[in-house]
Amino acid sequence: MVQYCQTHFDASFGALSDATRRGVLEQLGRADASISALAENFHMTLTGMKKCVGVLEQAGLVTTAKVGRVRTCKLGVCGLQDEAAWIERYRQLWAARFDELDIVVEELKRKEKANGRKKRK
Amino acid sequence: MGVRRESEATPTKNRTGVERKSERELVVTRTVNAPARLVFEAWTKAELFRRWWVPKSYGLTLLSCEMDVRVGGQYRLVFRHEDSTMEFFGTYLEVTPHSRLVWTNEEGDNGKTVTRVTFDENAGKTLLVVHDLYPSKEALDSGSTGALPEALDQLDELLASLGSSSATK
Numbered sequence: 001m002v003q004y005c006q007t008h009f010d011a012s013f014g015a016l017s018d019a020t021r022r023g024v025l026e027q028l029g030r031a032d033a034s035i036s037a038l039a040e041n042f043h044m045t046l047t048g049m050k051k052c053v054g055v056l057e058q059a060g061l062v063t064t065a066k067v068g069r070v071r072t073c074k075l076g077v078c079g080l081q082d083e084a085a086w087i088e089r090y091r092q093l094w095a096a097r098f099d100e101l102d103i104v105v106e107e108l109k110r111k112e113k114a115n116g117r118k119k120r121k
Numbered sequence: 122m123g124v125r126r127e128s129e130a131t132p133t134k135n136r137t138g139v140e141r142k143s144e145r146e147l148v149v150t151r152t153v154n155a156p157a158r159l160v161f162e163a164w165t166k167a168e169l170f171r172r173w174w175v176p177k178s179y180g181l182t183l184l185s186c187e188m189d190v191r192v193g194g195q196y197r198l199v200f201r202h203e204d205s206t207m208e209f210f211g212t213y214l215e216v217t218p219h220s221r222l223v224w225t226n227e228e229g230d231n232g233k234t235v236t237r238v239t240f241d242e243n244a245g246k247t248l249l250v251v252h253d254l255y256p257s258k259e260a261l262d263s264g265s266t267g268a269l270p271e272a273l274d275q276l277d278e279l280l281a282s283l284g285s286s287s288a289t290k
Contacts, residue, residue, distance in 0.1 A: 024257070026144060
């Protein structure tokens with residue numbers, strides 16, 4: 001599992017407590033975007049979106065860079081780790097579940113085999 | 122955030138793959154070394170299902186597990202949760218023996234998640250594909266999968282709900 005730093009978590013969870021900010025992260029996960037494009041997609045004012053991105057940036061979830069007059073946002077490394085982490089936990093749950101399913105199914109196979117033998121006799 | 126993860130196939134061990142297909146969909150895959158009829162049985166008989174659905178390592182107590190596996194039939198799982206209980210329940214929408222199961226998850230507050238499981242047999246092995254369609258992106262991000270949890274100390278609790286509400290369940 002990814003090792004987390006507590007301070008980073010506090011900032012991240014604060015940033016992630018808002019549905020719009022989570023939405024912005026999701027969108028940036030698909031492609032980088034300018035603040036004005038994000039504002040338009042989320043039906044927010046430019047100022048509102050700047051604030052929103054600012055919070056994400058402070059939490060290390062997003063980085064921004066200004067090129068000419070456009071400020072482009074992209075996912076920070078931490079953001080990717082967070083998603084990778086929850087997907088990994090989810091995967092671990094299912095892996096554990098399926099490992100136990102394997103045991104149950106193996107038992108069914110043995111039973112079926114035993115029954116098959118009896119029937120043939 | 123759109124990280125795509127495919128199962129890393131290894132020849133020696135069955136691998137569990139998880140992929141976020143879209144903002145509302147999560148897909149889990151695994152190959153089981155048995156014919157589909159046996160795998161299907163383990164998914165549809167309560168006394169078998171309850172033996173594997175909650176991994177022992179998660180330390181959760183499943184108090185009861187009722188499954189009326191037919192179209193329109195209900196299931197209900199009850200877990201001990203601290204001093205009280207948690208219930209997960211829903212309705213089977215499709216039951217096609219040995220190949221397909223679809224059910225709803227009705228315990229959530231933000232609409233129903235629909236779980237579809239397909240059993241695809243090939244050369245004596247069965248490919249399981251568990252597909253969860255959430256009612257909204259928010260339900261997936263903040264809901265039962267434990268995505269983007271609110272605090273570290275809630276992770277275990279999230280796993281508990283994950284274990285039972287994301288796909289159940």
